[in-house]
Amino acid sequence: xxxxxxxxxxxxxxxxxxxxxxxxxLLYGDPNLGKSRTAKAFAKEIAYEMYHITPNxxxxxxxxxxxxxxxxxxxxxxxxxKDLNKPYIIFLEQLxxxxxNMGEASKFDSTTISNTIKNYIQKIQDSxxxxxxxxxxxxxxxxxxxxxxxxxxxxxxxxxxxFTKFDKAETIQLIERLAEKYALDNINHExxxxxxxxxxxxxxxxxxxxxxxxxxxxxxxxxITITAEYIIKKMEIYRNQIKELNGTPWxxx
Numbered sequence: 100x101x102x103x104x105x106x107x108x109x110x111x112x113x114x115x116x117x118x119x120x121x122x123x124x125l126l127y128g129d130p131n132l133g134k135s136r137t138a139k140a141f142a143k144e145i146a147y148e149m150y151h152i153t154p155n156x157x158x159x160x161x162x163x164x165x166x167x168x169x170x171x172x173x174x175x176x177x178x179x180x181k182d183l184n185k186p187y188i189i190f191l192e193q194l195x196x197x198x199x200n201m202g203e204a205s206k207f208d209s210t211t212i213s214n215t216i217k218n219y220i221q222k223i224q225d226s227x228x229x230x231x232x233x234x235x236x237x238x239x240x241x242x243x244x245x246x247x248x249x250x251x252x253x254x255x256x257x258x259x260x261x262f263t264k265f266d267k268a269e270t271i272q273l274i275e276r277l278a279e280k281y282a283l284d285n286i287n288h289e290x291x292x293x294x295x296x297x298x299x300x301x302x303x304x305x306x307x308x309x310x311x312x313x314x315x316x317x318x319x320x321x322x323i324t325i326t327a328e329y330i331i332k333k334m335e336i337y338r339n340q341i342k343e344l345n346g347t348p349w350x351x352x
Contacts, residue, residue: 100139100260107145121258123220126235128262132306134235137260138190147186147231150176154196157204165201166215173219177228186229191216194234265301267292273303277310287327296333298338309333 105121106113111329113119124141142149150172160168176187179246191197194216201212223230265273270292280288293300313333317323 100141103242103258104141104144122224122230123232123234124258124260126233126260126262129264129302130237131302132262132264133304134237135190135192136304138188138192138233141233142188142190145186147188147229149188149190149309151190151192152197153192154200157197158201160204164206165204166207166212169201169304170215170219173222176230177223177226180228180230184229186231188231188233191232191234194236196237209341225249232303265303265306267301269303270295270306272350273306277307280308281314281325283325286330290327291330294334300333300334300338305337309337312337 103121103124106118110120127136128134139149139151152169152172157165173189176189179185180187198209198212198216199206202209205212205269220232223232228331271288274286274288274291278284278288294299298304309330313325316333317325323329
């Protein structure tokens with residue numbers, strides 16, 4: 100992502116090497132790895148205004164045909180970018196869920212909806228508008244099985260950024276930074292890291308949320324002492340809550 104930011108900030112350096120600014124970027128990986136935060140940070144760094152579309156947006160659209168509504172949205176952003184000569188990012192968060200929700204709210208199947216999105220990505224590619232389409236995917240198996248031909252196999256997204264879980268060393272490094280941030284001097288970093296790995300919760304988003312939640316507990320009750328044991332118990336609470344939501348496969352058995 101740092102390289103993409105540099106391409107947008109110093110385009111001439113890359114144009115001389117035959118590298119153009121990408122107009123579509125796919126953030127690909129399991130939940131809670133920071134894909135949405137990365138998209139927002141990228142937009143801020145390159146000074147592009149973001150249109151953020153989520154699966155819930157689709158459900159809230161007052162339309163009998165969400166495919167038509169999405170098409171109108173794309174057309175409006177394209178026209179606005181041309182008229183104002185202004186750059187935009189269209190961020191499709193959880194693309195697979197957006198496609199599912201659009202299918203439930205319309206008469207169209209997932210292939211038709213996928214192709215609608217694909218056609219607009221292609222239209223933006225072939226135009227001179229200052230628009231980037233970014234999409235994040237959580238359910239990698241679903242995309243591979245149901246929509247792979249549309250979004251992965253045809254190199255539609257010329258920049259695919261893969262998000263992965265932390266290994267033990269990376270997990271310990273993050274714990275050390277959080278312990279310093281929150282002035283937790285007497286916690287066992289290695290024990291916490293081993294627990295995170297054993298629970299299959301070694302993702303940066305989850306780790307940061309767990310620490311933040313522990314510190315909020317401390318604010319609410321000053322008698323609480325944040326120890327490694329306290330943090331590990333908080334992990335187990337998180338794990339149980341997430342398992343109850345939808346049986347998310349990335350948490351393991």
